[in-house]
Amino acid sequence: MAKDAKRSPFTAELVRRAAIDAFLKFDPRTMIKNPVMFVVEAGTAVVLLLVVWPDLFGPSGATRAYNFAVFAILVLTIWFANFAEAVAEGRGKAQAESLRKTKTETMARLVQKDGSTKMVSSSQLKKGDVVRVEAGETIPADGEIIEGLAAIDESAITGESAPVIKEAGGDFSSVTGGTRVLTDWIVVEVTAGQGESFLDKMIALVEGAKREKSPNEIALTTLLAVLTLIFLIVIVTLVPISRYLGIALDVATLVALLVALIPTTIGALLSAIGIAGLDRVTRFNVLAMSGKAVEASGDIDTIILDKTGTITYGNRMASEFIPAEGVTEAEATRLALLSSLYDETPEGRSIVDLARRKGVSADAPPGAEPIPFTAETRLSGIAFADGQKLVKGAVDAVSRELSAGGAKIPKALIEKTEAIAKAGGTPLVIAELASAGSRAVGVIHLKDVVKAGLKERFAELRAMGIKTIMVTGDNPLTAATIAQEAGVDDFVAEAKPEDKIRIIRAEQAEGRRVAMTGDGTNDAPALAQADVGLAMNSGTMAAKEAANMIDLDNDPTKILSVIAIGKQLLITRGALTTFSVANDIAKYFAILPAMFATAMPELAPLNIMRLTSPTTAVLSAILFNALIIPLLIPIALRGVRYRPMGADRLLRRNLLVYGAGGILAPFVGIKAIDIVLSALGIR
Amino acid sequence: MADLIQLVVFVLLVTLFAVPLGGYMARVFGDGPAPGDRFFLPLERAIYRLIGVDPQARMTWRRYATALVVTNFFMMALMYLVLRLQKYLPLNPDGIAAMPPSLAYNTVTSFITNTNWQAYSGETAMSYLGQMLAITYPMFTSAATGIVAAIAFLRALTGVRQDLGNFFVDLVRAHTRLLLPLAFLVALVLVAEGAPQTFQGAAHATTFDGKTQVIPRGPVASLESIKHLGTNGGGYFGANAAHPFENPSPITNLIHMLSMMLIPTSLMFTFGRMIGNRRQAWVLYTAVFLLFLGMWGIVYASEQAGVPAFDAAGITGGNMEGKEVRFGIFGSALFTTVTTAATTGSVDNMHDSLTPLGGFVPMAQMMLNNVFGGVGAGLLNILLYVIMGVFLTGLMVGRTPELFGKKIETKEVKLASVALLVHPLIILAPTATALLLPDATASILNPGSHGLSEVLYAYTSGAANNGSAFAGLDADTVFYNTTIGSVMLLGRFVSIIALLGVAGSLARKTPVSAGAGALRTDTPLFGAVYLIVVLLIGALAFFPALAVGPIAEQLSMWFGA
Secondary structure (H helix, E strand, O other): OHHHHHHHOOOHHHHHHHHHHHHOOOHHHHOOOOOOHHHHHHHHHHHHHHHHHHOOOOOOOOHHHHHHHHHHHHHHHHHHHHHHHHHHHHHHHHHHHHHHHHHHOOEEEEEEEOEEEEEEEEEOOOOOOOEEEEOOEEEOOOEEEEEEEEEEEHHHHOOOOOOOEEOOOOOOOOEEEEEEEEEOEEEEEEOOOOOOOHHHHHHHHOOOOOOOOOHHHHOOOHHHHHHHHHHHHHHHEEEEEEEEOOOOOOHHHOOOOOOOHHHHHHHHHHHHHHHHHHHHHHOOOEEEHHHHHHHHHOOOOOOEEEEHHHHHHHOEEEEEEOOOOOOHHHHHHHHHHOOOOOOHHHHHHHHHHHHHHOOOOOOOOOOOOOEOOOOOOOOOEEEEEOOOOEEEEHHHHHHHHHHHOOOOOOOOOOHHHHHHHHHHOEEEEEEEEOOOOOEEEEEEEEEEOEEOOOHHHHOOOOOOOOOEEEEOOOOHHHHHHHHHHHOEEEHHHHHHHHHHHHHHHHHHHOOEEEEEEEEOHHHHHHHOOEEEEEEOOOOOOOHHHHHHHEOOOOOHHHHHHHHHHHHHHHHHHHHHHHHHHHHHHHHHHHHHHHEEEEOOOHHHHHHOOOOOOHHHHHHHHHHHHHHHHHHHHHHHHOOOOOOOHHHHHHHHHHHHHHHHHHHHHHHHHHHHHHHHHHHOOOH | OHHHHHHHHHHHHHHHHHHHHHHHHHOOOOOOOOOOHHHHHHHHHHHHHHOOOOOOOOOOOOHHHHHHHHHHHHHHHHHHHHHHHHHHHHHHHOOOOOOOOHHHHHHHHHHHOOOOOOOOHHHOOOOOOOHHHHHHHHHHHHHHHHHHHHHHHHHHHOOOOOOOOOOHHHHHHHHHHHHHHHHHHHHHHHHHHHHHHHOOOOOEOOOOOOOOOOOOOOOOHHHHHHHHHOOOOOOOOOOHOOOOOOOOOOHHHHHHHHHHHHHHHHHHHHHHHHHHOOHHHHHHHHHHHHHHHHHHHHHHHHHHHHHHHHHOOOOOOOOOEEOOOOOOOHHHHHHHHHHHOOOOOOEEEHHHOEEEEEEEEEEEEHHHHOOOOOOHHHHHHHHHHHHHHHHHHHHHHOOEEEEEOEEHHHHHHHHHHHHHHHHHHHHHHHHHHHHHHHHOOOOOOOOOHHHHHHHHHHHHHHHHOOOOOOOOOOOOOHHHHHHHHHEEEEEEHHHHHHHHHHHHHOOOOOOOOOOOOOOOOOOOOHHHHHHHHHHHHHHOOOOOHHHHHHHHHHHHHHHHO
């Protein structure tokens, strides 16, 4: 879905449907949510009455044709506003429809208590049911694999055609309803009932069905409503003030002045900007759970990045086995291989690979058992039948284990590990643990590679005032080298999973907004604590539920793009608000002299644009006010151009374009329309 | 040229006094020791014991605002009773009768709100007790109220505390350490320059043609000093600062103007000290001063240009109608700009006699209400527009808006919007109402645009808590007394309460140390943003009323419609 949407923002079909939807949105019950446009609609209704009865508010010099022209322009203004919103929504709706097609009903093999399977409709599945899915079948519901391993085609959700491998246990066990099993079979425990599946949520999100205004949007709407109210007071009080001076103001012109002064441009585009911002994130293949999350990403002060997988390619590769004194290299290699036999991590496999390439092979002796890696011990290895253990792990973890047996890592070996760490590598110490005596036998040198282009992006972030903190389980030396190589601002070494949440809380206590990415179950609390938590789609359900954004492409560096989109959303909102408010000056100079043209001819010098007649002046001003909306729709939907730079430069640039531009553009526009109107013979 | 030098000297003197006094106030209202503690602390402790206040107590914004409002309304009730019952109270040698209810209401609201709109005539409507308790007393307390409201707001911005301080401690300190000593000093200087300060009755003199003239006098200098220091404006004499006893010489004219500017400008530097960013204070100070100079330029140029009708009659040299010869056009134009910028409201020339564009300036400044503004209230309004500026332009740097590292969110915008909305509402709505009512329009002296200006000026003056009158309007009617009285109360307390609410909400937020990505408000660029926002949001609302009022009048004077 994501890939198609990237291609064309405006298809003919989309525009046609939006044009129709724009009429439906005239319903005052929906209009009232937008106070600015609601006032326009109320004013339009008043002018409509004047079209029918021109003398409704006392004898008026205004012709029915003039009133109708004002009425028509006001209707056009509202229609443009509705159209902007409808177009923005339309793109989401189109995506939702293609997703719905994925959600066709399938038959599922429900595994019953006795182990036999029964075919049921996917819509009958409940949370906790267990289903078996075989090659070629569609997974009927969201769930966790409890048995088996399979290649799964997730293109329906992610747009990515390469299949992913999912297996029971670990952080890659969750599957999404609507995706297809390509090979093998899996047994899945259903984790989401009908209507609450990932696909359902995704449809609701892209469709904007549950769209809520984001906090800043609410604050801005409040301010726009107050500005509208102020101008309403101005216009209403102008009537008795003029009457005192013996002037009866024309009501249609008063409505025109009101509409011109209230911030209709931003009022018309505000909701489209918000929807489009969410949509831009979606087209990046990131699913934001709310507009609030996108907005919050613009505010991020600190990003917490895992070193592994985010800053570096993730797979640290073994490059060298360094024996301890009194151990041969071959022996060290053999022990390294043995300690990694059960290690299924990419690092573990790279150790096995390197050892085999060096011509060493070993099989687990009978009775040996794996020592699994835990977050607490941070060691893994193998336990032999005789009670002896062979472990490998970070220096501090091994040293702790050795000291329990009264031994320690020899100084020479420590120096080796420090040298490795200084060079940016990761040393893993291999140790034999036995009741007779424990000793360190060697060091494995793992190398990390920083992803290309990251250093430049971190420099950009620094220019934007965003601090990057790298979190790693590595020792401080290793961490420092990678940190320097990648150009992050700060790092936390030898971090345990719970450290992330501690760092986030510490940053937040200083008022900073924090973003982080994660995929594992133990990332979930930190993802929930962060202001912006981006979970990988490949991650566990717990991580995905705790996060407020999910990256369907599993690319943790995408957080940087999400931040840029968030900033672009806020800038677009601010720029168009400024533009809208700045427009008022020219509109005053167009309409006020026109309004008082006959009663107070002394105000004629205020007609600095030299507009042809009062009629053309008023019509030009509100026509400009209406036409500026569709002209700005592309900016509202695409967002204003944004390049990462410091706030001062950004402000100067945007103030020049949208502030100064906002003051000048209507002078030019209104004059141009006036010339056209008078050329058409309108006086 | 001489005028220009005078102007430069004035600007330099204002700045010269403002910087050190601002620093002094930051220490007086700060948490650390302040100069003069040894002398003032025992005195203040005695006062706290007397009024039963715990000086250590800290107040949330709700308690602070409640204490402020209740204390003010208590004083107001006391003042009202004094005016209504003055006939039966002591210190009434001339047997002055009780003040009628609507006039008493107007008078007490006027003085409790720091407006000093004078619908009464001091000599005939008020006993000595009334003068002391309903005029001089609130001249101190209303100024102090404005100052402490601003100080409370500043505390919220410092980021080091979540409370707003203690209203009673602030109020006492504003008197003991600021207003009383300053008023004493200024009064001495005024006496030296010839302003009377006496408890003897009126002087009787025999004129050249043998008639006896009664020359009223009294403790003029002492009233004058607090009248201007506290941006109050209520004069001792009807002619206010145009009277030779109130304002004997160009030197006193200068002292009056410097007194008016003193606390509003100093508070901007107090602000810089308290938030720990003096650059910020200078940026805003410069921006506001530019606005002030622009406004002065309009009055000055317009008065110098004069009236075409006079020129035709051969009277050249600008418009001197309603001006004192000893102040001239420069002294009058500057005084007019100062008194409506700092919302004092005293006058040394008749604003009704200014050229239409000259009369536009006082009105425009009161409509903006933040060209320095009254003591305290002005700084609050300046900060209101800073918040608006930050909110509108802050988004353009790609972050939700922040003021000094604190997020401006819906709650702050709602409360600030109340403060923003109330000003045009209470100026335009009563003006429109008055113009609809035949009884109210009967009070207007001049027809047409000028008459409109008279009414518009009256409500603008009330709403901005300025108190100057355009003259020409007979405002001592039940309608004007009650409506202007209510406008003064709303103009004062609605915005103070709303902005203290903003302060309370901001105080609870942890400030983020500003990085390169945050909007900086202490740059010349933001100074420009501030000015544009003031003109766009503050001025546009009044443009139609001003266009059909003074602008139309000026244009027709020039182009002769």
